[in-house]
Amino acid sequence: MELSPVGVFFVIVYLSIPFVLYIFQRLAEPSDDLLHRRKRTIVLVLGDLARSPRMLNHARSLAQGGLDVDLCGYDEGNKILPEIANSPRIAIHRIPAIINSANLPFVLFAIKKVLLQHILLLKLLWSLRGADFLLVQNPPSIPTLGIARFFVVFLSRPTKLIIDWHNLGYSILALKFSKPKDSFDDAAVSKHPLVWLYRWYEKFFGYHAYCHFTVSIHMGEVLRNRFKMKAKRILPLYDRPALQFHPLSFEEKKAVFANHSKDIFDGMGPSTQEKIIITSTSYTPDEDIYMLLEALKLYDTRKSELDSAVIPNGGSSVPKPKKKTLPRLRVIITGKGPLKSEIEEYVENKLKLSSISIHMPWLAAEDYPLVLGTADVGVSLHLSSSGVDLPMKAVDMFGVGVPVISVTYPALSELVRDKVNGLHVKTAQDITDSFEKLFVDDELYDTVKAGAMRETRIKWDHEWNKKVGPLFGIGEYRQRNDDEVSESSSSSSSGF
Incomplete structure (x- = not known):
């Protein structure tokens, strides 16, 4: 059978693949002058570095x-924290953001964006080949996991791939295709073909990683049971706040009030009879800000009813016997994201409250833990797409000793324990009821406040050095076998 010129061309291309890959492998091998250098790790996040606290903590550690x-x-x-931006051992490499400046249709722009991301990541990683470790954040999975796998197999064979699982990427994509609310059933979530494809991609390219970090034990169980990954290579590592998150003294709170007297704390002092509520958000669909706003409307109505309630007494009226009244609230919603302008418009034009003020600042990295530390109560509105991730915002709140009201889901109790360091809620009415309970029942508030203060004792550095530091030759002990994650370290930290 005679081949056409096109057929001959494809046969030649096919047969040349092993040779090309061999050349890549030879180019990626480290030279002798690198054998005695310090170990080097690439920390990669396909997102804004300043808003990736967990990956920044990895880099710092x-x-x-x-x-x-x-x-x-x-x-x-x-801005990135100075201790990271100015560290002599941390080199920051900026990945250009890809913007839809030509207003292309969503599908065309998505294809263009993914193709450009492939090129940018390959170019960057090629310049960094020879590293000992490549630590990547997931999600986003596409194209990060595929590029990372290609890099360690063909371009930099000495490099070991470590994936830090913040969530399951396919479960986030499922939110775009009417994922049933409060449903964490894997079969139901994966019905849409694009979600199924994303799940396959995430599992296929994640499976052969050298090691996996997960933000919860539940997530580790998903990797083991659904994705069939090796349990001994799964190390749950809870998020913990960095050192700049700590409870504020009375004098520190006074200073924060003074420094932000014009934008957040106008007329506010440490002795003001007003409770401070704070929530942090990225203004995305997986955080229901409208649930909080609805709860504030209900609270405002409830307070007005209690304040104006009277008992008839002949022709006159006298106030009801006083019980503890509900306090005024100062609500701080900090963050930025795609839905912020919509929420701001709603708050300004449609939300009419008489006993609640709402402030929506964007706080610099150095100001965020200080303002957070002034709060009486924090609110986490994270609606987990997978049911197995944990809200980083609640971690920050615990870092400054603030109890947390959090929307509940399966893994949440690993972080927020109901009536121990916070309260679990499902609806706007539950949030309203929680405010009322905490601000009327001193015993309950003191209990959850004490629980939140206990959380401040455990810092990121301690957890990191103990649980994953040994993988990099750092921490309380060193690996006995450089090629395997020891069974003992896995079993002691994962709880499997």
């Missing part, structure tokens, strides 16, 4: 442990 770090991610104009 690695640098403190004596490793060189290449920190890679987007720059969206937000």
Whole structure:
């Protein structure tokens, strides 16, 4: 059978693949002059570095442990903490953001964006080849996991791939296709073909990673049971706040009130009879800000009813016997994201409240933990797409000793324990009721406040050095076998 010229061309291309890959492998091998250098880790997040606190914590811990770090991610104009930005062992590599400046249709722009991301990531990682570790954040899975796998197999064979699982990417995509609310059934979520494809991609390219970090034990169980990954390579590592998150003294609170007297705390002092509620948000669909706003309307109505309630007494009226009244609220919603302008418009024009003021600032990294520390109660509105991730915002709140009201889902009790360091809620009415309980029942508030203060004792550095530091040769002990994650460290930290 005679081949056409096109057929001959494809046969030649096919037969040349092994040779090309061999050349790539030879180019990626480290030279002799690198054998005695310090270990180096690439920390990669396909997102804004300043808003990726967990990955920044990884970079800081690695640098403190004596490793060189290449920190890679987007720059969206937000400041990175000076201790990371100015560290001599951390080199920051900015990935250009891809913007739909031509107003292309969504599908065309999505294709263009993914193709450009492939090119940008390959170019960046090629320049960083020879690192000992590549630590990537997931999600986003596409194209990060595929590129990372290609990099360690063909471009930088000495590099070990570690995936830090913040959530399951396919479950987030499912939110775009009418995922049933409060349903964490994997079969139901994966019915849409694009979601199924994303799930396959995430599992296929994630399976062969050297090690997996997860934000919860529940997530580790998903990787083991649904994705059939090796349990000994799964290390649950809870998010913990960095050192800048700590409870504020009376004098520190006074200073924060003074520094933000014009934008957040006008007329506010430490002795003001007004409770401060704070929530942090990225203004995305997986955080229901409208649930909080509805709860505030209900609270405002409830307070007005209690304040104006009277008992008839002949021709006159006298106030009802006083019980503890509900306090006024100062609500701080901090963050920015795609839905912020819509929420701002709703608050300004449609939400009429008489006993509640709402402030919606964007706080710099150095101001965020200080303002957070002034709050009486924090609210987490994170609606988990998978049911197995944990809200980083609640971690920050515990870092400053603030109890948390949180929307509940399966893994939440690993972080927020009901009536121990916070309260679990499902609806706007539940949030309203929680405010009322906490501000009327001193015993309940004191209990959850004490629980939140206990959380401040456990910091990121302690957890990181103990649980995953040994993987990098850092921490309380070193790995006996450099090629395997020890069974003992896995079983002691994962709870499997």
